Amino acid sequence: MLDISKAEHKFLSQTLDIPISTLGDIAVTAQGFKSYIPFDFIISRQIPTADPQRLPDHCSQLPPSAELGAVFVDESSGKRYAQPSINYELRALVGISTQDEDAVIAVESILPIIIIPHTEEFPPTSTHDFPTEFKELDSKFLRLSIFGRPTGTMSISMREPQPLSYNSSSIYAATEAQLDLEFSTPDVGDAVLILQVMKITVHPLIRSKTFYGVESFPRLPSQTLVGVHGQTRMRDDIIRLPRKELSHLQWQFKYDLEGRSHGGSEVSPPSYTVDDSVASQNRPSTETQSQSQPQAPNGRWIATIRHPIRVESSLLPTFCSAIAARLYTIILHLKVSGIRRESFNLEVPLQVINVSPNGLRDDADVFNHTILGPTISDPPLLDRRSSATSWFSDESLPGGKSTGHAQADASIRQLIETARQSQSQMGLPAHPYGAAGNGGKSWNAGRRELSGSGGVLWRDI
Incomplete structure (x- = not known):
């Protein structure tokens, strides 16, 4: 059974009286006349909500256009549905009347618009x-x-x-995840041996969680909200990144100086590294330990891993609105070998932002693109989770050698070029807003009404 739910929010509505003097390129034919009506409008950065105190300020922003998951097309209406689909359209309702007749002829036209707002970095979660x-x-x-x-x-x-x-021209993005390792043991000799032979393999994943619903979120969306709020759905996808094998890390021993301060002054802890060339010589015998080191030092071995995170495709920015949200996390699955195998699993938040070309957020330049063309979808390197198995399990890891990066079908740059070609073929102006007009003046021969709306749609199978 196919259950289609739909929510629409009209965030822009205006009525303009178009004076005849603003009409341009009037062409009279046997079928009638053709003219272009210029107008301008402003897309709001935020969508008003009934309860603005329920969600943070950044959760009232306009979400980007997106079409995620499998697409269902209604043959009767031609409308597209997905899980979810966030789309915007410019709907123009034109009423034409004359001074001699009371009747008004109404015509309507709908034009899809793609919106990708600029976003900014928020404080850590x-x-x-x-x-x-x-x-x-x-x-x-x-x-x-x-x-x-x-x-x-x-x-x-x-x-x-x-x-x-990301910005308007980038097709990839990169950052760095820092891992802090700490090994504590009472036996310095055992520690030197373990750290010498230990190898670590890092399996990185980027997890994408998309929350959506036809009712406003009662609170900031999360996985627990899906279970308690029946109207909230979640898409759970991952991006697999190449694995990396690490060995012979630079370990340092850091003494525990608790209770060893001298007159309140700080004492720099001595440290030394484990080097392969001398590691076997550094392990003292029991007799040597008893003579030169009657008491094992208090401290721990520490090391740092800086693992690069690079995504070879464009991603939707992190966003949160009243009925849709997109959040990301980084998952690192670490396998320790060389000794008895152990696995470590970590998952932390990750922000994906879309900055303006100059790297600054300008109130007059809120949107990256507002264009005509195909709706943006996730790159093919995203994988849906096929079962309830945790992303930390071996099921989420690629078998054998690393598969590397999958390439996206189209970059944002190609999307813009496609939209511009579509505009040219349709005879539309290059600027997505059209030409600016002198709206507000009276014209007895006609009245035009402009409205805009956006919605979130999905299907359940």
């Missing part, structure tokens, strides 16, 4: 408000073998990285 959404720290006991005793505790943590930034 407060992950404590979403305890089940993210995982910034993972800890495991490490063993040399499956039957060996625990030799120490490995902790790996990650924080929200810098955003992926």
